[in-house]
Amino acid sequence: MWLKNRGTFLVDNTLMTPYLCKPFEYGANIVIHSATKYIDGHATSVGGVVIDGGNFNWRNGKFPSLVDKDPTYHGISYTEEFKNLAYITKLRVNLLRDLGTCLSPFNAFLFNLGLETLHLRMERHSENALKLAQFLQEHDKITWVKYPLLKGDKSYKNAKKYLNSGASGMLTFGIKGGTDQAKEFIKSLKLASLVIHIGDARTSVLHPSSTTHRQLSYEEQIASGVTEDLIRVSVGIEYIGDIIKDFKEALSKI
Missing domain, CATH: 3.40.640.10 (Type I PLP-dependent aspartate aminotransferase-like (Major domain))
Known part of the structure; x- marks a missing residue:
């Protein structure tokens, strides 16, 4: 029916x-x-x-x-x-x-260029994101990590069923201490950038509670799933050793 x-x-x-x-x-x-996100892949176009x-x-x-x-x-x-x-x-x-x-002709041209390397980039985004999630999961200054292909994640079974070759480059985690520690962590990063945009070849981070969701009350943020300790990561395609090193050193500063 x-x-x-x-x-x-x-x-x-x-x-x-x-x-x-x-x-x-x-x-x-x-x-x-x-298409502005992974299809483009380099933050150059809107579509x-x-x-x-x-x-x-x-x-x-x-x-x-x-x-x-x-x-x-x-x-x-x-x-x-x-x-x-x-x-x-x-x-x-x-x-x-x-x-x-x-769509402008030049943006269409850039999207077509992005499609030529999409399969390579998505494999690397996914591989890097899983390795970073596993690193964060074991760190004593991290309280929780959400990534679909982490065993134990509530989306793990669906990710294995519906996704091919990975679960993309987006993950979130909670940092001990809340807002002040989250801001200090982001400030201490050298490789990753503080950027709202996602799906870029370069790794970026964001503290939604104090940026994209700051106009909401505390109760409204909680209702939308945004907590003060939450940090969003768009994992890029850089060498994973460099990404993990950057996060490890930034965590040591808080």
């Missing part, structure tokens, strides 16, 4: 990329990517991708804007003309036209 009457199954595959996860193989209808699997019936009574005739585009009904590709066609000829979100 749910499969017959459900809404669309949309997956944001930005962090995994098509190399590590293939959502259409697990029933997804729409897959989106912020996004919407991919329609062509496997959803848009004529199920829940999407009148796709079924009804569009007076702004020759009076066509997208479902009549394009069947299961109604959504992606309307996105292209209607929404893209009206909102103007057109």
